[in-house]
Amino acid sequence: MKIILFTHPDFLAHQSMPRFARMISEGMVQKGHEVIVWSPQAFFFKLALRKPFLQKWLGYLDQYIVFPLITKLKVIGCTSDTLFVFADNALGPWIPLVHKRKHVVHCHDFLAQQSAYGSLAENKIGITGRYYQKFIHWGYNKAENFISISIKTQTDLHSFLTKSPKFSKVVYNGLNQKIEPAKNKAVIRQLLTAKFGIDLSQGYILHVGGNAFYKNKLGVLEIYDQWAQEYNTQVPLVLVGESPSSELVVFKEKSKFSKSIYFITNIDDFQLQHFYQGASVMLFPSLYEGFGWPIVEAMAAGTPVITTDENPMKEVAGNAGFYIPKKVFQAEEFTKWKAIAARELEKVMQLTPEQNRLAIEKSILRSKEFSSQGFVNAIEKIYKQILLN
The missing domain is CATH 3.40.50.2000 (Glycogen Phosphorylase B;)
Incomplete structure (x- = not known):
């Protein structure tokens, strides 16, 4: 398989998401598949001079203006047997760029979405945050194929979709670090x-x-x-x-x-x-x-x-x-x-x-029921299914 993996930009300094993306990338490469990672680069972000407010908004320019323009050009050169994989449902705004091609979205949680739509009283967010989450929702709502990390996440996903997904499966996360009990x-x-x-x-x-x-x-x-x-x-x-x-x-x-x-x-x-x-x-x-x-x-x-x-x-x-x-x-x-x-x-x-x-x-x-190899085996099977359908 040829896989294009969409990930969060490095300049956002996430922790768990890069680990998850690496587990997909490294696992698929070990299985003999070709994986190319696509993510926004820091053009405008570099101009923020480490000021958080500027970093946020200039980072948006890199993610939602520059990156989509570059991606549209790159997609033209992709063959029809390419699978576009989104490492996180929060990458929703990019999904419309390839939603008519073979694709799948990994879903982690919908807490920000639930907050934006008023479902979580414990977490109130501002008007710009609500519009941002609606932007994300608009994007992933155009997707057809999903993999959720838990039944709870899958249930939340289906509550937000305006149409039944073509493909929706649950694959639990795999432990992506070697952790073992202490001998003493x-x-x-x-x-x-x-x-x-x-x-x-x-x-x-x-x-x-x-x-x-x-x-x-x-x-x-x-x-x-x-x-x-x-x-x-x-x-x-x-x-x-x-x-x-x-x-x-x-x-x-x-x-x-x-x-x-x-x-x-x-x-x-x-x-x-x-x-x-x-x-x-x-x-x-x-x-x-x-x-x-x-x-x-x-x-x-x-x-x-x-x-x-x-x-x-x-x-x-x-x-x-x-x-x-x-x-x-x-x-x-x-x-x-x-x-x-x-x-x-x-x-x-x-x-x-x-x-x-x-x-x-x-x-x-x-x-032991949450092994990284078990995770990779499961998603590989799903990826192949999506490409064949």
Whole structure:
């Protein structure tokens, strides 16, 4: 096959999307297929002089004026047996450039779309953001073939399409990093303690994720605060990801357990694997997800996961997960939610050695269902089907 892979531009500095695109590209090349990556180059973006506001708008010029003009010319030279693959549904505005040719769109989540159309009350966006999401919707709505990373994402996709897709399949993400359980958790904890100057020798609660509203990072702090207070314990909480927002910093400073809460930023994949391996439990109470990479990564490292009792988190964690309700925001219900979540956290922290061993075994076994090779095999089969139809 000859595959043209559309990806986000490098100058946007995404993290998960480039990994996903590389998994497609490298996987297809290993299978003997030709892959050419098309993405916008930084022409106007370079003129922004590192000013975020200018970078955003000049970046739009590169993505939606310059790139489409260049792409239209390049498409003319493509043979009819070329498959055009879009690595993300957020690349919707480019889909009309090739929608009459063989194509497929990989769909990750529709949270921004739902926010723009008022479905997510927790995340209100401005008028320009709403128009931008409508622009994206206009684009992917012209596509016919889709691959979603979860049943939840597929369901959301179909709710936004104005016509039935010609082809719509679910292929779960594959783990695109080599993550494995530690041979000795105590050694990993000693390494982390020495490296970061935090006493993690007796274990710790881990959260991995960004600051987006749906990650519910504040909820992680609220659960921990409730648990530490109710069960009189000060096992550290480690939050790995972006620098904390002012809201998170204020919460930490006001907490009686502030000295046991740590924000870790700017680490590499090797250090992240160590954090996964050394954790007592992974706390991942997301409100929404498209998939939930950290769930699989933690399970692959042999760490039990507590997550939200809703899809796609349940789809991913399966029978290996420990579950809590989705966070609610009404005062009385919120208090109940914290108590339930803290109770589940205490239950996992108090597992007997045998129960913990079984939980780890189930987690590792579950993670093996999300292999990168399995992902590549599945999408290759779909790509071939689309080209034949």
